[in-house]
Amino acid sequence: MVILITTIVITVIGIVVGAGLVFTGKKFFVPVDEREAAVRECLPGNNCGACGYAGCDAMAAAIVSGEAPVNGCPVGGNPVAEKIGGIMGKDAELLERQVAFVRCKGTCEHTRRQGNYVGITDCRAAALGGVNVGECDYGCMGLGSCAAVCPQNAIQMVDGVAVVDPRKCVACGLCVKTCPKGLIELVPESKHVIVQCRNRDKGPLVKKVCSAGCIGCSLCVKQCEFDAIHMEGSLAKVTYENCTQCGKCAEKCPAKVITRPLAASGKTE
């Protein structure tokens, strides 16, 4: 008897609750943006939270509201970003894969070390103590903190300077955050004309410490027909959106600090 009553009561409660849910679901239905549902369909749906949002639903809402980039899903990568880009009507240009690039050319042949650094082998630790390792205040310290944090092992220390392998790079941005000198930036994969120096000092000072540094002569700015390279103080900087990869600036650069496009040199320098 007890079992019977229990079953009946619980079943009734269950039905009432279920009906209540259905009713409220219908009554308080909020029309979702069509694009949001479509974007949600494209996302992997494992709610990993790697994008920084609470789940794929929240991510879809953020993408539609323009808060998150279309390629914000690190799991889905490019294929997913392309699909979402199609839904959102964003230019394929914006979706281009980015790779990390180390903006320093100060290898052993171009610059020298200040002395023998014997502290902790970590750029951040050295920077904290005001140590520069190399002579250039702005250049790569060569202690390999970026290589240590790279989850893809895409960064190698070559001749005292970090070099990113663009094929392995997934543009996670960990190295960008790690570098105490702010040397690493994410660059669209197809852009090969990059000023590979961050030294903001005036020409003579730069020449003193490194033979491959930007001396701020602004020859490159005069060469450019597309308004794609500008001086920031005494340091040239490429505006990637305008750059057509013609490579004229790289040809003229007296310090050869601007990397050249693939077509002109056969390889990126």
Place this chain on the structure above:
Amino acid sequence: MKSLILIMISGALINNVVLNQFLGICSFLGVSKQMKASASLGVAVIFVLTIASAVASILYDLVLKPFNLDFMKTIVFILVIAALVQIVEMFLKKTSPAIYKALGIYLPLITTNCAVLGVALTNVQNGYNFIECVLSGFGTAVGYTLAIVLLAGIRSRIREEDLPAPLRGAPIVLISAALMSIAFMGFSGLSF
């Protein structure tokens, strides 16, 4: 009147749900990393616990008691609270998107918080009537919010300290929570 105030204060401080009854520890430790997140979780808990206590009380008095189904209260409460949170969520999404956004993911998360179920069960065990249940639920939730916001504040300070390596991360958080619990034991001497 005095007993009602007493129920609230007892729920918030003396029988603090986290630090004295050790319920809802998971979200207490999990969400207290940031002050903002813990505050919104606290508000969501206040919201849900008050409503859940009210509904649980009605259900117990009108359905479970007359049918002598006292032993089924755990299952029924789980069922009803889960559905209730869902309904409240839908209701909020439609009527006040601002609140819905502020509570965010924490509203559905609370469905599985044992503090909510625990309070509903303790209420009926203590034989509270409807108003007492609501106030007890509200007081308990305020106590939860107090505890989690305090811990979030402590954690934000701990982060900047230079701790011995073995204590970094979870251990120091557990030690802080334990110390908070001991501190809250002081409230048990509170009398009126």
